Amino acid sequence: MTTPLTPLASAAPFTESRQRDVARALGAVLPPGCVLSRLEDTRPYECDGLSAFRQPPMIVALPQDEAQVLAVLDVCRRMNVPIVPRGAGTGLSGGAMPIADGVVLSTARLNRIVRVDAEARTAVVQPGVRNLAISEAAAPFGLYYAPDPSSQIACTIGGNVAENSGGVHCLKYGLTVHNVLRVRVATIDGHIVELGSEAPDAPGLDLLAVFIGSEGMLGIVTEVTVRLVPKPAVQRVIMASFADIVAGANAVARVIAAGIIPAGLEMMDQTSSRMVEPFVRAGYDLDAAAILLCEADGTPEEVEDEIARMAAVLQEAGATAIAVSATEAERLRFWSGRKNAFPAAGRISPDYYCMDGTIPRRHLAQVLSGIAQMEVKYGLRCANVFHAGDGNLHPLILFDANVPDELARAEAFGADILALCVAVGGTITGEHGVGIEKIDSMCVQFGPGELNAFFGVKRAFDPPSLLNPNKAIPTLQRCAEFGRMRVTGGVLPHADLPRF
Incomplete structure (x- = not known):
């Protein structure tokens, strides 16, 4: 507990x-x-x-x-x-x-798009520019910015860099770290440094990868150069229904094992489908225990071939129904439920707690079954809607903060989910970051040596520890208080901490 x-x-x-x-x-x-x-x-x-x-x-x-x-x-x-x-x-x-x-x-007022370079397929933007606004600026050139968090209409690129955000298309096109070429950073000691480069490579250590996902603990982003990709000629999505969630989870692994990398591969359980359907009327199969959304993009010939291959794999995996978008409007309608899952949760629950953990795809069925058992243990419902293709889970734990002890139970439920993710070889976050939410769960995943190494990086960038202090990295004392370490004879053994 x-x-x-x-x-x-x-x-x-x-x-x-x-x-x-x-x-x-x-x-x-x-x-x-x-x-x-x-x-x-x-x-x-x-x-x-x-x-x-x-x-x-x-x-x-x-x-x-x-x-x-x-x-x-x-x-x-x-x-x-x-x-x-x-x-x-x-x-x-x-x-x-x-x-x-x-x-x-x-950084909300640093919201200028400095330039879009169609030939180099890059955009230089300030941190307060909205994620979706980058694609809107690039659209006249037939380009767009691939990472697309569900909050892309509002979230800004500076925050995306801080959290290493992803989205439904991150399976094929990558997370923020794969789509940012360069950042300008204001350091705590008053300098401007540039990490990365618009060239194919940058000299020295790869500090860009260290900085992306650092959650505001190392510096303040003042400018970002992002990679743009051509907008596909055709995009179509398959909506496949499954009679049980294990079959749906196994189908995900089978699609990837077949050598297919869809543009998006998302999964929603029945609770999620029934939650969002009245909200957006996407046409979801409400009798299905699980729904997979599998998108193909590219040339018409590529998309036709990939759709046929995916449909065959899904049928062999036990799909009870398969629908393929015939128009762009229908494709967007299929995706609308997935994109609106979080706001739709407010229709059936006063509060929800959105978790974020990542696991190997082969363990999807095991972890989803484990979450179902936790629902009984904690007496709370959980809607599962997530990036199935790369194993990035987003369980929505539904609770009522006005009911005594429900928030505490929701937090304990979430911590158990993250511990299960670590136990199967995964990690406690994929794209939401650690912040304060998962700081205790860091004690489950990492030992003292690793935590001290993290603090070493922090001290190198921020010696006075003024930037977002007490977030993301727990102290050894905190871990000891959390109960994941034992102090014996002045020594901090950590054999009881999972090591992956």
Whole structure:
């Protein structure tokens, strides 16, 4: 049994005089209206998409360009003020949850598309540019940006870099780390560094890969160069129904084993299908225990061949019904249910807790069966809708925060799911990050040596530990308190920690 997640404690007591001093210093380097300190102004920043945990920040800073970002960092470094970077606030792990005596540095106003280079197939954008806006800007050139989180209409590229976001097309086209060529970063000591390159390779260590997914702990993104890909001539999707969830999960492995890499391969269980169908009317089979959405894209000939091959594999795997989109409108309708699964959860539950873990595809059936057993154990429903092709699970644990103990049970349920992911050789996150949500689960996956190595990277970039402190990496003391380590004779053995 795991202990419930608790909000982070403030690094130092909040005082009104401290707030006035920091606000005055920030007001001297930022334009009017770019420093928020009244509670009614800072309240909208008190949480990200993990809304169960809230903390109003002392101050919100809204720089408008790179020089102003550096100025904010300079003030905070001199005054020893913690900084929590924030994009659009759509993150689901509490990574942008404020600190009571800290500054939220929002990059929302750095929202300019610097240029789109159709010949090089790249776009240079500021961190506050929305994910979908990049594709909209590239569309006249027949190009688009491939990573497409479900929140792409709102989430920004700076946050995507921080969390290494994916989406339904990440199986074929990769995550953010595979589609970002270069980032400009403002460091805590007041420098601008460029990681990566627009060239095929960059000299030195691959720090770009270290930075992407670092959850705002290493620096502030001020500019991003992304890779664009040609928009496929044709896109079609298969919707396949299965009478039981194990057969659906096994079908996923069989598609990949057949040498087919679909543009998207998503799975929804019956709870998810029945949850979203009244919301979007996508035409889902409500009698099916599981639905697979398998997309093919490319030239007409490529798509026709891949659709036929996938349909044959799915039939052999036990599909009870197969439908293929005949028009672009129908393809979008099939996807609309998957894209709207999270908001649709609000129709059947007062609250939901969206988890994120990744497992080897061959263990999909085992883990889904395990989650079903946990539903009984915790007395809570769970809707499973996820990136089946790359084993990235997104269980939606449904609960009512007004019922005593339900939030604690939902957290324990989620922690058990993550422990199961680790036990089968997976990991505790795929694209949502660790933030505060999974910080205790880090103790399940990693030992003291690994955690110290993570802190070594953190110290190299942020010696004063002012950037998003106390997120993502647990201290050994925290792990000991969590109960995953035993202190014997002054030694911290970790043989009981799973090693993969």
